[in-house]
Amino acid sequence: MATAAAVGHGHPPTTTGLDHRKIAIWAFIGSECMLFTSLISTYLVYKGRSVTGPFPHEVCNPPQCATTLQPILNIPITSVSTFVLLMSSLAMVLALAAVQNKDKPGWAGTGWWARQLESSKLWLLMTAILGATFLGFQAYEFTSFVHEGLTIRKNLFGSSFFTLTGFHGAHVTVGVLWLLTLLAIDMRRGLGPKDALNVDIAALYWHFVDVVWIAIFTLVYLIK
């Protein structure tokens, strides 16, 4: 029976036969879906209703603005940061696979590349570095926007944009700290199959942050 299986895997039997921690993270992710959808909806509702510039995709000319302001969104930079976040998701699944298969040496094959694939430390570190790089891009973007005159109080675009992307950035920050904690545990005592669920929960959170950015990138940055 599944209950017996659940006991055998080190946690008390549950009515569903599923680990409560995993149910909790999926319920949390479901609630986070609603949070980010409300923020994206707010951005879309206010889109095109700012009375003063800078604007995301349009030039702002006098008298609407004191001087001519170019469209503020930097698509090439954001495309690179989107790529970085996508690659961090790849690193995360490889970290999880490495932890799950820690007790099966050679599961990834033979040779130098296979040895790298089996290193959970490498992939956890890589995920954290890529996440931190994404945050660096976001910090650069926010700083350049402020220098160009867009603040959270400037117009409806600034308010909704900084709130939405700021919330996302805060989630990425939490994710990076979570990954660094897992990395510290891995370096201290090593993560193995018995820790797979803990890494899986962190991975689900990280991938969720990634899918939220997939939506933001299209709805905020690409759709004019």
Place this chain on the structure above:
Amino acid sequence: MAHDHPQSSGSKSEHAEEHAHPTWSVYWKIATILTLITAFEVWVYYIPAFVATKLFVPSLLIMSAVKFAIVVMFYMHLKYDHKLFRALFTGPLIIAGATMVVLLFLFGHLVVG
């Protein structure tokens, strides 16, 4: 995941289906697909003639939805996991999506007819 043992799973095939996660080579292929779709999204953004058509927004939304679904199904393993997890994710997602569409209608961003 070693811990996810559905209580109702009587058959071995169902059990195996819920645990057969992709291999690392599949993960790399998925990453390549995601990168190519993203590159294509950015490419069409820089084609003024395409941006001016009615296809621009729907095509971007479809590509974004495909990327979203790929990450959720394969990286988050929802394709292989228990149906309760699927319900916990898709339920709120459907409510949130419907709320967004209603809000866009309410504030005049979407118009019928």
